Amino acid sequence: MKTLDNTATYVDGVADGNISTIALSGFVPTSDSMQPAAPLGIIESFTISLTKTSGQILVDIPAYPGITNVNYFCVCVADNPLTNPSIVNGQLMLSAEDKSVRMDYNRSRNKTFNGLTPGVKYYFYVYASNSAGVSPLSNPQALYAS
Template sequence: MRIRFCRLNFRQFTATALDTFCELILGGLYQNAATFPAPPHSQVEFVAAKSNFINAFVEYTKYGPSKLTEFMTTYNALIAMLNSLAIYVDSVALGDASKIVLSGFDPSKETPQPVAPLVQATSFTLKRTENTGEIVVNITPVSNFGVVHYGCVCVEGTDIVDLSIINGQLFFQGGTPPLRYDLNKSRRKVFSNLKIGVVYYFYVFVVNSVSVSPLSIPLKLMAA
């Protein structure tokens, strides 16, 4: 059996092509809530990032190097958001090219399926940095499961019973505590502007082309 991922070719797009691609995501991922119920970024956030990028591009085109920093800042923010959305789509599609196309992303060429679905991520560390209210999560790499992306959930003030991920969406019992996500594929996650003196619980998980691992047992650390 062979499976597919979201292609990340948007990273090489020109500004005009990137704008057109974002319209495909708006008409795909954000208009198919039954298939994609919980994107990591809301449609309002995505539209704002896209608009900021286009406005900065127009300014850069008009005024040149004096507007380069702002243009690159908005470009990097939009690309980071698209990276997170691609990881989310992969976690829902699980190699189904039709779902990837439905989202607006392009499916990759077929690649060999890993030998087995991912198991629970068990090894990661937490560390405070020199910056006030900042905690870094480092996840031990997972091997022999093909290309993998790493995710982390940060919960403020409480451990959640029966927290799980189903079809790319978080499920848990009880009310909704303050949550933060980092769906960047990197193994290093940085959570900033945390509340001093509050204990935060961190869960990690791994995504490949065929599965999403169960969430880890949480580790906790007080922000300082």
């Protein structure tokens, strides 16, 4: 079955659906052909830092080694950590008590949060997704905006 799936993926993606192209090319699916994405583990560490701009904090998320096609997300919450966050069916679920939550879904590993109130403590969480699913939410890191 896996061989048929790999062949179908090749015909649809590379040979533009032309079965004669695959026959002439001599394509033989192998374990190197189109492997499913690896599940993502929790992001253990990431960097948050102040900039010279008032009310701006940068978040830098490290890449998963050896894993491609990953989307990275960040949550920023003012004053208190999230109450009881969870990820259900790929969606971040927050409780009603969680206020002043900002989310960055731009998929990159570098996030910039602007317009933060100086002197307020902000908590940051990160997580990622790929075709295999969504990683667990990281532990929070906190920083006072300047």
